[in-house]
Amino acid sequence: xxxxxxxxxxxxxxxxxxxxxxxxxxxxxxxxxxxxxxxxxxxxxxxxxxxxxxxxxxxxxxxxxxxxxxxxxxxxxxxxxxxxxxxxxxxxxxxxxxxxxxxxxxxxxxxxxxxxxxxxxxxxxxxxxxxxxxxxxxxxxxxxxxxxxxxxxxxxxxxxxxxxxxxxxxxxxxxxxxxxxxxxxxxxxxxxxxxxxxxxxxxxxxxxxxxxxxxxxxxxxxxxxxxxxxxxxxxxxxxxxxxxxxxxxxxxxxxxxxxxxxxxxxxxxxxxxxxxxxxxxxxxxxxxxxxxxxxxxxxxxxxxxxxxxxxxxxxxxxxxxxxxxxxxxxxxxxxxxxxxxxxxxxxxxxxxxxxxxxxxxxxxxxxxxxxxxxxxxxx
Amino acid sequence: xxxxxxxxxxxxxxxxxxxxxxxxxxxxxxxxxxxxxxxxxxxxxxxxxxxxxxxxxxxxxxxxxxxxxxxxxxxxxxxxxxxxxxxxxxxxxxxxxxxxxxxxxxxxxxxxxxxxxxxxxxxxxxxxxxxxxxxxxxxxxxxxxxxxxxxxxxxxxxxxxxxxxxxxxxxxxxxxxxxxxxxxxxxxxxxxxxxxxxxxxxxxxxxxxxxxxxxxxxxxxxxxxxxxxxxxxxxxxxxxxxxxxxxxxxxxxxxxxxxxxxxxxxxxxxxxxxxxxxxxxxxxxxxxxxxxxxxxxxxxxxxxxxxxxxxxxxxxxxxxxxxxxxxxxxxxxxxxxxxxxxxxxxxxxxxxxxxxxxxxxxxxxxxxxxxxxxxxxxx
Numbered sequence: 001x002x003x004x005x006x007x008x009x010x011x012x013x014x015x016x017x018x019x020x021x022x023x024x025x026x027x028x029x030x031x032x033x034x035x036x037x038x039x040x041x042x043x044x045x046x047x048x049x050x051x052x053x054x055x056x057x058x059x060x061x062x063x064x065x066x067x068x069x070x071x072x073x074x075x076x077x078x079x080x081x082x083x084x085x086x087x088x089x090x091x092x093x094x095x096x097x098x099x100x101x102x103x104x105x106x107x108x109x110x111x112x113x114x115x116x117x118x119x120x121x122x123x124x125x126x127x128x129x130x131x132x133x134x135x136x137x138x139x140x141x142x143x144x145x146x147x148x149x150x151x152x153x154x155x156x157x158x159x160x161x162x163x164x165x166x167x168x169x170x171x172x173x174x175x176x177x178x179x180x181x182x183x184x185x186x187x188x189x190x191x192x193x194x195x196x197x198x199x200x201x202x203x204x205x206x207x208x209x210x211x212x213x214x215x216x217x218x219x220x221x222x223x224x225x226x227x228x229x230x231x232x233x234x235x236x237x238x239x240x241x242x243x244x245x246x247x248x249x250x251x252x253x254x255x256x257x258x259x260x261x262x263x264x265x266x267x268x269x270x271x272x273x274x275x276x277x278x279x280x281x282x283x284x285x286x287x288x289x290x291x292x293x294x295x296x297x298x299x300x301x302x303x304x305x306x307x308x309x310x311x312x313x314x315x316x317x318x319x320x321x322x323x324x325x326x327x328x329x330x331x332x333x334x335x336x337x338x339x340x341x342x343x344x345x346x347x348x349x350x351x352x353x354x355x356x357x358x359x360x361x362x363x364x365x366x367x368x369x370x371x372x373x374x375x376x377x378x379x
Numbered sequence: 380x381x382x383x384x385x386x387x388x389x390x391x392x393x394x395x396x397x398x399x400x401x402x403x404x405x406x407x408x409x410x411x412x413x414x415x416x417x418x419x420x421x422x423x424x425x426x427x428x429x430x431x432x433x434x435x436x437x438x439x440x441x442x443x444x445x446x447x448x449x450x451x452x453x454x455x456x457x458x459x460x461x462x463x464x465x466x467x468x469x470x471x472x473x474x475x476x477x478x479x480x481x482x483x484x485x486x487x488x489x490x491x492x493x494x495x496x497x498x499x500x501x502x503x504x505x506x507x508x509x510x511x512x513x514x515x516x517x518x519x520x521x522x523x524x525x526x527x528x529x530x531x532x533x534x535x536x537x538x539x540x541x542x543x544x545x546x547x548x549x550x551x552x553x554x555x556x557x558x559x560x561x562x563x564x565x566x567x568x569x570x571x572x573x574x575x576x577x578x579x580x581x582x583x584x585x586x587x588x589x590x591x592x593x594x595x596x597x598x599x600x601x602x603x604x605x606x607x608x609x610x611x612x613x614x615x616x617x618x619x620x621x622x623x624x625x626x627x628x629x630x631x632x633x634x635x636x637x638x639x640x641x642x643x644x645x646x647x648x649x650x651x652x653x654x655x656x657x658x659x660x661x662x663x664x665x666x667x668x669x670x671x672x673x674x675x676x677x678x679x680x681x682x683x684x685x686x687x688x689x690x691x692x693x694x695x696x697x698x699x700x701x702x703x704x705x706x707x708x709x710x711x712x713x714x715x716x717x718x719x720x721x722x723x724x725x726x727x728x729x730x731x732x733x734x735x736x737x738x739x740x741x742x743x744x745x746x747x748x749x750x751x752x753x754x755x756x757x758x
Contacts (some may be wrong), residue, residue, distance in 0.1 A: 002700045003717070022400045023395060023422050026657075026703075026717025026729065043402050043424050199711075277403075278630055281712055296708035303682060321381045324405075327674035332578075337383070338405025350405065 003027050004293055008060055010053050010071025011038025012337040013348070014269045014285075017277065018071070019044045021285035027293060032061045033259070039339045040071070045177040055079045056233050062088045069246055069292045070268050074098045085366040091194065091245040091292040092267045100267040103175050104146040113241055115234065116261050118253070122146075129176050137178030146173040155211055161316055169230055180261060182253035186234035187272035189249050191287040191297055198239055199287065199300040200232040201280065205252070206272050212272040212348070215367070216309045218279055220261035221359060226231075231260055238265070247288040249273065271311070271348075276300070278335040278353040279307030304355035308366040314343040315375035320350075327352070327369045334369050383672055386440055389450025390417025390430050390540035392718040392727065393648045393664075396656065397450070398423045400664035401523050406672060411440045418718045419450070434458045435485050448625055448671045449647050452479045453527070470573065470624040470671040471646045473755030475666045476568060478621055479646040482554050483525040492620055494613065495640050497556040497632070501525075505543040508555050525552040534590055560633035566651035567614035570626050570666040570676055577618060578666065578679040579611040580659065585630070585651050590727070592650040594746070595688045597658055597681055600738060602633075608637070610639055617644070626667040628652060649725075655679070657714040657732040658686030683734035687742045693722040693730035696754040699729075706731070706748045713748050 003026050008015045010035030019040060022029035023128035032048050033041040047193040048064075050057035052075050062068050068278035075256040080094035092100075099106040107120050119137050123129050133139045145154040145167060157179060158164045167174045185206045206213055218227070235250040253264040273284030282290075282298025288373045290297050317323075321341060327334055331354075338350040350373070353368040371377045382405050387394045390412030401408035407636040427443075429436035431454050441447050446468040458474035473480075478485040486499050495758030498516050502508050507549045512518045515682050519520040522543060534559060537543045546553050562584045571577040581598035599607070599672060615631040628649035631641040661669075661677025669676050696702075699722060706713055710733070717729040729752070733745040750756045 001700055003719075014401060019422075020399055021400045024714070024716040026715075026719055028421070041424070043398075043408070045420070045422050045424055045426070047424070052473075068385050171486060281714075290707070296705060297711065298707070298713075299711040328669070330679070332676065332678040334677075335403070335660075336405075337403040340382075340405055 004066035005030055005064060006289055006293060007065030007068045008040075009058070009061070009068065009075055010069050011035070011047075012071050013039045013341070015040035016043055016339060017274075017283075018269060018285045018289060019338070021283055022289055025286065027291060030061070030065055032046065032057070039138050039341050048205040053079075054310040055068060055082055058083060059086070067091055067292050069288070070097070072150065073266070075376075077101060079269060089156065093243070093245070095246045096242045097103065097267055100265050102146050104262075105176050106175055106265055107175065108239070109242065110262055113238070115258060118142075118180045118263070121176055123174050123176040125168060126161045129148060129158070129164040130161045132176040140179045141166040142177040142179050144172060144175045144176050144177065148172070153211070154233045156277075180253045180263075181256050182261075183256050184220075184254050185263065186223070186254050186260065187216070187249055187250040187270070188231040188252060189247065189270065189276075189284060190232070190235040190239050190272045191247050191284070191291045191300070192239040192244055193291040193297060194245050194294045196240070197297050198236050199297045199351075200236055201273065201276060201284070201300045202302055203228045203231045203252075204245050204272055204275065205260065206338045212311070212312055212313070212346070214313075215363075216272055216275050217359070217363070218275045218307045218309075222307060224258075227254070227258070227260060234260070234262070238262075246291045247273065247284050254296045270371065272339070274351050275309040275353055277337070279303060279355050305357045306359045306362045307355040309351055309353045309358075310366040310370035311348050312370050312373045314349050315346040316345065317375040318343045320373050323373045327372055330363055330372075334365065336369070382444035384409055385668055385672060386411065386439070386442060386444030386447045387419075387450050388440070388447065388454055390414070390419040390426075391436070391450050392418045392720070394450040395418035395422055395718060396653075396662075396716070397648060397664045397668060400662055401668055404665065404668060406668065408442055409440070411436070418720050420441075421719045427539055432458075434461055437462060438465070446470055446671050449476070450669070451647065452476065456480060459514050471569070472622070472624070475621045475623045476646055479644050481525050482523050482643075483552055485644055486554065488621065489544045489617070489641055492617070494617065495638060497521075497640050497642070499560045500555050502553050502555040504547060505540045508537070508543040509540045511555040515685040516637070519558045519576060521556040521558050524549060527551070528672060532590070549561075556645050559642075560635050561640075562635050563599075563633050563640065564642065565602070565610060565631040566595070566649070567610040567629045567631060568626065568649065568652045568655075569611070569614040569618050569629075570663070570670045571615075571618040571623055573624050573673045575619070576676050577615050578676045579615055580652065580655060580663070580679045581681055582607045582610045583651055583654065583740045587651040591690070591692070591727070593690055593692075594646065594653050594736070595651055595687045595744075596742070597654045600685075603637075606637070606639060608635070612691075613639070625670045626652065626663050651717070653730050654686045654688040654732055656683060658688075658734050684736045685736075685738045685741045686732060686734040687745040688730055689745040690727050690731045691717075691731060691749050691752045693724050693725065693728050694754035695728040697722045699752050702752045702754065710744050710748060712742065715748070744746070 005028040007030040189201040202219035204218040207215040249266040335353040384407040386409040410423040568580040584598040586594040586600035628645040712734040
């Protein structure tokens with residue numbers, strides 16, 4: 001057997017779903033997790049427990065792997081450079097991943113490439129934010145820590161200079177961005193392998209609330225064909241220029257005047273691609289694994305006219321089992337994905353997916369199930 | 380968290396694929412395997428190693444489970460009765476499972492129910508086989524050990540009394556059956572839960588060679604609607620009358636004169652249902668788990684007009700990795716399922732699935748990939 005071992009750093013739901021995809025591929029899946037209760041650690045056979053911020057732990061983990069990839073972007077760039085220098089196949093590599101780790105570097109690199117982004121600038125203090133606002137965008141301004149943010153953490157929308165003080169308190173670099181007048185958010189997800197093969201998923205509509213993805217519709221309804229093609233081409237170009245291997249999610253704003261602007265990059269399986277487990281010929285998780293292993297990529301095409309994925313967030317009720325049972329009974333076509341996580345208010349604990357020909361029907365069913373699981377509705 | 384623990388006895392590929400289905404369901408999956416190298420033990424987090432023929436091992440395993448189910452039919456019936464008497468939820472229960480364990484009991488029970496079967500009789504020695512042949516069916520006669528056979532093992536087609544000696548050498552009870560003049564084999568797969576809900580998958584065509592399933596087409600091409608409905612109704616009736624919980628595969632002969640006869644019963648996920656992983660809204664593995672957990676069942680409907688599954692058998696080459704890579708490159712729509720097993724000639728080491736609108740295309744692609752992986756073709 002020469003089937004390889006893929007190691008994933010991080011024990012969240014992305015690693016859990018990646019293991020699920022690794023099983024039919026027949027590749028070995030090794031996990032570096034924080035605790036045995038991590039979402040992925042609950043289901044993976046080969047788990048190393050340890051701290052991803054510790055280089056020796058990373059070395060010990062990587063020794064058993066043919067390639068190392070990620071469930072999150074938080075592994076220190078210098079550790080990844082060290083591993084790579086020691087001969088470990090790190091995918092995406094640190095030279096690419098740094099652009100998903102550091103929003104300041106990402107904006108600078110996308111500027112070089114001429115990729116359309118919101119107006120932005122690194123800022124040093126609240127007065128500098130006001131200066132940035134005065135350069136054209138005005139208040140409110142979006143402030144982001146350049147490193148460490150996710151799911152709305154590390155992002156502030158500030159109305160004036162007084163509110164702009166908060167982000168600077170942590171002492172990390174802060175990026176100011178114009179608050180874009182967008183009609184909706186989109187995501188262009190692509191997968192690229194080391195030998196340069198790439199596939200593009202249909203562009204999806206992503207509905208965010210408080211910085212957290214709530215709902216994804218594939219493909220994005222009423223998106224003009226040329227704008228969809230432009231978004232896919234842009235994502236493929238970014239993947240190529242940055243030499244990204246694996247899954248790349250390009251989060252986009254669709255502006256009121258019909259342009260697309262890049263919001264964020266994620267170089268790993270991403271919430272915008274969860275619909276693909278049930279909705280595409282090859283899921284983002286399988287294609288991510290195929291890419292980092294330099295295997296030929298699978299068909300990214302959708303299997304249904306419409307697929308809607310809604311995240312299940314924790315509500316006030318810690319036990320979802322009876323709601324889960326109810327949702328299965330109500331809708332035999334519902335695809336439920338639970339992450340094995342304890343329910344905490346606002347925490348992503350699962351997602352549901354529905355596919356079909358009628359968008360209204362598909363969306364209503366997915367939303368109903370997610371709301372019922374959360375406990376927002378009881379009928 | 381009140382999400383239950385389902386325990387599966389047996390570490391083969393059926394348990395491996397059941398674990399894959401358990402991950403999104405969010406239920407805990409516990410495995411009783413013979414060795415850490417078992418197909419399922421390679422991927423499951425919670426593995427107990429032990430002998431399924433040992434009652435104390437079974438007790439120890441069951442103590443951590445809310446329900447116990449099976450990857451194979453070989454657990455001694457008396458042990459299952461003991462577990463059940465001690466309060467363990469065993470699904471399917473021993474009173475049902477015994478009809479999948481013992482072909483003599485199965486035939487007697489189906490006779491009582493008036494279910495159409497091949498002409499059959501328990502036989503005691505070669506002369507008795509000749510007497511059975513003389514009662515109408517003639518030679519060749521099919522002889523089966525009543526217990527312990529699978530994948531062609533424990534089955535003989537004998538041309539005369541001299542050849543009929545072999546099956547009696549093991550000293551186990553032998554069942555004689557007429558060699559049915561069938562045009563093809565079909566399978567009617569259904570799933571039934573303890574509270575009596577049941578779903579029926581489309582009737583499939585199953586192509587066997589040397590007693591091993593090679594290829595399954597869903598739905599069975601050119602099957603008259605009334606015959607398909609009859610087969611589904613028959614399988615649902617058997618599931619109900621025998622009080623089966625979980626997946627039931629009813630293997631059928633379609634005779635030259637347009638009847639269906641029951642060949643075998645399997646009360647677990649079954650090779651005839653592997654197509655459903657990629658081809659149905661809810662796979663047989665997920666529905667089996669939902670059934671034994673008494674959860675509402677999922678939609679069994681096919682997602683494509685045609686789905687063809689071809690088993691990957693071991694050939695002369697122990698390393699399939701390069702062939703696997705080639706198959707992925709040739710056909711991005713190919714769904715590959717590898718079981719993590721060492722390659723041995725004739726051993727089931729994986730399966731491939733293709734779906735689409737054009738049966739000839741779908742079948743050619745699936746057959747090509749399986750033949751290439753086996754090493755029968757090199758282009």
